Amino acid sequence: MTVIINPEGVADPQASPARTTRATLRRNFWRGVWRVLRRKPSRMAGVVIIVLFALMGIAGPLLYPDNLPRDDNALYAPPSLAHPFGTDFEGTDVLALVVTGARYVLLTGLATAAITVAVGTAIGLFAGFRRGRWDTVLMRLTDMNLAIPGLPLLLVLSTVWKFEGPLEMGLVLGLLGWGGIARAVRSQTLSLRERGFIEAARGLGLPTRHIIGRELLPGMAPYIAMNMLIAVTGAVYAQVGLFFLGVLPFESNNWGVMLNLAVFNGGALTTPAALPYLLAPLLAILLLTLGIVLIVDAMDEIFNPRLREE
């Protein structure tokens, strides 16, 4: 049975071992990711920014005592060596506030992104793959989700629910925001399912689970990853906005709370004293968004084997 007919593939002396285990595939993948990221300096800058924020979120609160020290002698102090971004109305270091506030903001962002992507992808994939009645029902559901006015609903919700932790906050934002991804994933699925390899998989009798999870999903990975990263920035804006408006009670330290206090208590828009207090959280948001945008650029290459391996 092992007769070779018209050999076309030339033996390559440096060919890798025939059996590609999962572990080697995964190692190759991460090597590829590293290669892609190094291709442009801007991507590395993005990585550095994101790593910085991640560290801030994980270790930030550990760097400072639970109750940040106040200095009654230096209310709204201007930037100095001791206080690079000045102090707030209580004389607390603004940098310390930004650093300790990062965890809440980032956790909410991640939770929101995870939920929007999980729900949106699942619904989009299922609707696009099954088509027919499922598609109709799920897409009407998606339309409803898209039609929900987020801000008014949040205002109403906040009267009955206090959004105590960042994860709850993320849950609510996530459940409000999956519609766009669901629609996008559905249209991608509809076009991918017509490709030859999906039909071949069906012809081979491979289970639907395999077709959706292993054949369809990887092709959409760059798309989903991009959406996820952009969802993080969206979530950060949304919650910071909510806190800024004062819709939500100030339970913990948060960039939105800082903005609110700077503008409404410190009068940062009229007097220069509270300006650093206002600008510091804004700068943090700006940097975070920049970092994400710089990395999004690499997603296509990371998840497309051809672009990755080159």
Add this chain to the structure above:
Amino acid sequence: MIVGTGVTKTYKQRGGVLGGRDVPALRGVDFAVPKGGAVSFIGESGCGKTTLGRIIAGLETYDSGDIVIDGVSMSGLSHRRRQPYFRRIQLIHQDPYSALNPTRTVHQTLQAPLALRARQTDRSRSWTDERAEELLSLVGLDPGYVLPRYPHQLSGGMRQRVVIARALTMDPEVLVADEAVSMIDVSLRLGILSLLKDLRLRLGVGVLFITHDIATARYIGDDSELYVLYRGQVVERGNTETVIADPVHPYTQSLLSAIPVLHGLERPGPERVVPTEALDEAQADGGCLFARRCPFATERCVSEMPVLGRPGEGGQRHACFHPQRRSVIPVGAGRHAGAGG
């Protein structure tokens, strides 16, 4: 053995408010693919050859008629019950570039169906790796080179071989090759064709060959049968060599006449037939479907529809009122290709 009788398929063209027009893709086609045999369907695009191939591979349903696989009628079975039968008929796609998932290595591509096959046949998981290498060697690829690679790292010919290896994972009875070489480089086409032929002769895998390029149909075996389809109807059918050398239906003759002549190497056939009009799907039915394009049509052809008759003197069957043998294919010019100076 796959036998089809009176297979029909009509597509509803989506239209405006008043509903669509019906487009018949197959108008009652009879065919038989013997065990380990070779059958070719040829015709222009829109003649229904691809639809027929997809129906035989179980990727599409038919409206009426019946398909009998190994003595079991598919019409009486539910969709789920049909699956195991149709799984033994595997389709080889025209486009080796879209037929393989770009995000999966060849190893992964073969692994999934082999794991399924291992479960079906109570084999151990380790069998799949051995089998993958065996299948790749069988289709003429070096497993060590190909297995860890992604599709984009392989040439078109190599990809098509991987696609064939993937189809072989199911131990198919029949491979349906839909224009399987039309996107392959010319110098490699014969390699794929002779691979199909060898699989048939060595392993007894039947081949159903669908193509618009009649010349390629000769290369899957001299015992193969040729079906000429025109607008969903078989207009001529017989041994491939016979039909090509001695066609009697004017449509077959037009198809053969249209094949470019390698001037210098061969001379055009003396009686080439050129259709009088371009293919128009919307033209009214009734009468011979080819009548309007046929240079030899008579009044009878316009009013009455010919059906596929009994085998004639050459051994082939045809659906024509005025069958006439014409020598349309190029003849050798007496010089040999390889004779260089």
Add this chain to the structure above:
Amino acid sequence: MTPTTVTAPGVRIRDLTVVYKTPAGELPAVSGVNLSLEPGTITGVVGESGSGKSTLALSLLNAVQPPGRIAAGSVEIDGLGDVLTLGGEDLRRARGRQVGYVFQAAQNSLNPLKTIGKQLLDLGRSHDVEDLRGLVRDAKELLARMGMDGARVLDSHQHELSGGMRQRVGIMLALVLNAKVVVLDEPTTALDMITQATILRIIREVHDERSLTTLVITHDVGAIAEVADSLAVMYGGRVVEHGEVTEVLGAPRHPYTQGLIRAIPRLSGDISEARALPGRPPTLGTLPAAGCVFRERCERRMAVCETDEPIPVFRDGRTVACHAVDHPLALVKRKEFA
């Protein structure tokens, strides 16, 4: 030659090298190609994937896109000069006015949102045609010449036309501004046999009637055989054989041409004589840096093929670049004359 008679221009491609920028550096897709298109003839360029034939066609319009770059050589067209020195507005005018281009898979090069007529007018305006009515009249005549109802076609959108009709529209758009040099890139790919035969006949007839100089690029030797006067065979970015079409097909000299012709499925003759070429066509990355580009698939490989690239030698109306065929003879000749 009176001013009113327009004769077909000749085209001379000299030492053309086109490189593509890749992570592995700049690699040549077309390497030192010399090719003359005689006035009033149809030249066919045949090659497989990666042979550089499409890049060569684009060079004729100086339209190689980055990451590609024309690194060296010249493309002289009578009445136009060296196309490769043209730039900006001059180049844009030359395309369409002097050199017409029918794109590969013309079915996809039409704008799906505009009628053919609108696209024709756009073309006219972008070339400052004063007499747009005359342009439409010419277009209708051309379409009628190709067996179509001109008025209906101009009112149609791309999706309302069949593959063969789109191909004819592509030819019309390439010719309507009276270009005298026409480049057709894969004019019959994805067409049915009967449609292909019709298109090939039209190309030949229109070429003769309008006294054009035509270049047809294809992977299909059969299509070239039907339509061309001379045939250039490309492999790995080089023209390995060039001569009269019946001569090249009837008595190919380069081992690649011989192998290619032997690999074509034929309607008559002994099928057991046909066989595929071993190996596979080279890609930019797998082209050998030195020696003959075809040697890995060649039956007649010699030691010299590993090190020296064969020089194209012209003899008996045929140019062949192969050590096995011409080297001994060429050497003898040189010794005699040098």
